[in-house]
Amino acid sequence: MPSLSETRSRAKGAMLGLAVGDALGWPMEDRGRRVGGTAKLQPAFRFMAWQRREGSHYAPHEQEVRAGEYSDDTQLALAIARSRSIGEDWWSYFTQVELPLWTVYERGGGGATKRAAQSWLHGRAPWEEKKEEAVSRYLTAGGNGAVMRCLPHCLVPSAGDQNQLNKALDLDAIATHGHPRAILGSRLYGSAVRWALQRDAPLSYGGLVQRLIDNTAEWGQPTLPQSLLEAQGRDLPAWTREWYATVEEAIQLLRISLEGLAEGAIAVDRPVLDALGAFGDTKGAGTITAVAAIFLASRYASQPEQGLLAAAFARGADTDTVASLTAGLLGALDGPTWLDPLVPDVQDFSYIERATDALINDEPIPILPVNRWGRQDRTRLYRQLDEASLDYVTDLGPFGQAIVTHITDPQPRSSFSTTTSQFVRLWELQTESGQTIQIKRYERGRDGQPRWQSAPEPQDPPTQSSDTPPRRAKPRAGLVLEVADLARAQHFYEEIVGLELQRATMEFVSFGWLALEPSILDAISAQLELTRQSTAQGQAIRIYLSEESLAKARKQIEALGIKISKASPRLKSSAFRCCDPDGHTVEFVAHNGKPPVV
Numbered sequence: 001m002p003s004l005s006e007t008r009s010r011a012k013g014a015m016l017g018l019a020v021g022d023a024l025g026w027p028m029e030d031r032g033r034r035v036g037g038t039a040k041l042q043p044a045f046r047f048m049a050w051q052r053r054e055g056s057h058y059a060p061h062e063q064e065v066r067a068g069e070y071s072d073d074t075q076l077a078l079a080i081a082r083s084r085s086i087g088e089d090w091w092s093y094f095t096q097v098e099l100p101l102w103t104v105y106e107r108g109g110g111g112a113t114k115r116a117a118q119s120w121l122h123g124r125a126p127w128e129e130k131k132e133e134a135v136s137r138y139l140t141a142g143g144n145g146a147v148m149r150c151l152p153h154c155l156v157p158s159a160g161d162q163n164q165l166n167k168a169l170d171l172d173a174i175a176t177h178g179h180p181r182a183i184l185g186s187r188l189y190g191s192a193v194r195w196a197l198q199r200d201a202p203l204s205y206g207g208l209v210q211r212l213i214d215n216t217a218e219w220g221q222p223t224l225p226q227s228l229l230e231a232q233g234r235d236l237p238a239w240t241r242e243w244y245a246t247v248e249e250a251i252q253l254l255r256i257s258l259e260g261l262a263e264g265a266i267a268v269d270r271p272v273l274d275a276l277g278a279f280g281d282t283k284g285a286g287t288i289t290a291v292a293a294i295f296l297a298s299r300y301a302s303q304p305e306q307g308l309l310a311a312a313f314a315r316g317a318d319t320d321t322v323a324s325l326t327a328g329l330l331g332a333l334d335g336p337t338w339l340d341p342l343v344p345d346v347q348d349f350s351y352i353e354r355a356t357d358a359l360i361n362d363e364p365i366p367i368l369p370v371n372r373w374g375r376q377d378r379t380r381l382y383r384q385l386d387e388a389s390l391d392y393v394t395d396l397g398p399f400g401q402a403i404v405t406h407i408t409d410p411q412p413r414s415s416f417s418t419t420t421s422q423f424v425r426l427w428e429l430q431t432e433s434g435q436t437i438q439i440k441r442y443e444r445g446r447d448g449q450p451r452w453q454s455a456p457e458p459q460d461p462p463t464q465s466s467d468t469p470p471r472r473a474k475p476r477a478g479l480v481l482e483v484a485d486l487a488r489a490q491h492f493y494e495e496i497v498g499l500e501l502q503r504a505t506m507e508f509v510s511f512g513w514l515a516l517e518p519s520i521l522d523a524i525s526a527q528l529e530l531t532r533q534s535t536a537q538g539q540a541i542r543i544y545l546s547e548e549s550l551a552k553a554r555k556q557i558e559a560l561g562i563k564i565s566k567a568s569p570r571l572k573s574s575a576f577r578c579c580d581p582d583g584h585t586v587e588f589v590a591h592n593g594k595p596p597v598v
Contacts, residue, residue, distance in 0.1 A: 013331030015356040025312035025323030059422035061410040071108035076149035105437040112141035116176035142181030144289035146173035180246035185286025187219040196332035206261040257295035293325035304330040344487035350504035351434030400432030423450035482519035540587035
């Protein structure tokens with residue numbers, strides 16, 4: 001068995017890899033609907049900003065997707081991570097809270113997952129729908145919506161037992177999908193990740209695929225929950241036959257992968273992926289997506305960057321999911337270091353790291369206790385947003401409080417009817433937990449105006465038990481520093497100075513009273529080296545530390561090559577000044593264990 005620190009490093013690489021692969025592959029996905037198409041896109045190990053076509057024929061419009069933003073793959077994986085932190089009752093939490101709430105902020109979700117989430121929102125399991133057609137669609141849903149979110153199950157301590165892992169994967173899968181292809185795809189990928197995390201010997205070329213073939217019993221036995229078996233009713237025998245037929249299909253897919261890997265250095269990815277069905281009509285099947293990712297991760301285990309690029313730019317495949325699964329498995333095999341160039345730019349990376357730490361340490365993720373999130377909660381949220389403006393704060397279930405940071409009104413290109421106007425509004429919220437979400441609504445309007453036409457001043461959140469109007473927010477103050485490199489500045493103030501991180505996004509880092517934002521001035525980068533060598537002077541940001549922490553900070557700053565100067569003569573001799581990486585003057589003062597008066 002690998003050491004605990006090595007296992008944790010691999011787990012972090014897996015979860016970060018999933019998010020990075022999702023963000024890198026999303027623009028290339030056919031369903032991504034990228035404006036301008038994908039024909040001219042060339043593989044590159046960096047994120048891109050892009051425009052996405054959204055809306056039905058009633059209100060078609062274009063929406064910007066910023067570089068590094070992820071889709072439903074990562075959203076649902078984080079929902080599972082939060083659910084697993086609940087403990088044994090995680091499945092009820094996932095189906096009663098997380099899936100219903102996801103319906104208001106999903107981005108790029110598949111049809112089966114969205115239909116199932118709507119069922120849970122209305123208080124019904126998808127196999128208990130009143131219409132027989134709806135139940136039939138659920139039982140035949142074999143897409144990759146389950147496998148795309150299954151990775152967090154592999155990171156909790158109980159994942160060491162394959163039977164326990166299978167039970168968790170099965171419960172997760174049937175929440176949205178009822179066909180064996182979805183369930184077995186999740187099991188296949190989960191078995192691969194589990195072995196990658198626990199391996200203590202070098203990975204032989206093709207060894208992972210061969211192991212899955214040799215150990216079919218680990219993932220191929222139908223030990224499904226009674227609730228799903230009961231849903232099959234009189235068709236249970238036929239469904240059981242379908243299960244074993246799908247197991248044989250999966251084994252054949254693994255053999256195709258193994259044959260491709262046997263070609264060694266001359267193996268060509270696209271013919272193998274084509275033979276697997278990754279470009280065909282069933283490319284979104286759970287088994288096909290899982291095996292495609294396992295093949296690419298096996299082929300590029302020693303070159304993880306190339307493996308991610310091969311998955312993310314496999315034009316014609318379900319690239320966001322294939323890339324997220326490939327990068328997740330490569331992260332489990334190789335750890336997180338190879339992802340360093342991309343991690344600081346992926347959406348909510350600090351939150352993803354904290355969620356991963358909570359999983360592997362078997363610690364709860366701080367969330368707001370919620371028994372159920374249903375239609376009334378959705379209606380309440382929508383009514384609040386209709387009246388919200390920037391800085392409005394609301395309670396958002398497991399996310400805690402959420403503040404409205406952006407409001408945009410995309411302009412529909414056309415209307416279904418010349419007599420009916422169409423309106424679209426997008427609210428972006430930064431949640432207390434650290435995840436960024438977007439909520440979009442469509443409105444036909446009345447008398448040519450949408451319901452959200454008049455927005456009030458920023459307000460405090462109303463309590464759920466009160467019918468009184470929300471009050472205006474109190475004035476807030478703080479210091480904002482413009483920095484050339486947000487990740488580097490965050491590292492300085494969090495790891496070296498020791499400030500406690502409160503909130504972090506791709507464009508903002510908050511330590512409470514101190515915030516960091518990317519500079520819009522190109523000159524600051526050119527002057528960076530000069531400011532690092534300069535002597536700190538003038539007004540300063542004062543940091544109070546214990547004597548021990550003060551000495552430690554001084555050593556770390558000196559190790560960075562940053563010049564240290566004397567502090568104000570009024571302070572003790574141990575106090576000192578320096579410039580942070582962007583030239584801002586910082587003054588360090590000892591407070592000897594007593595709270596300083598500021």
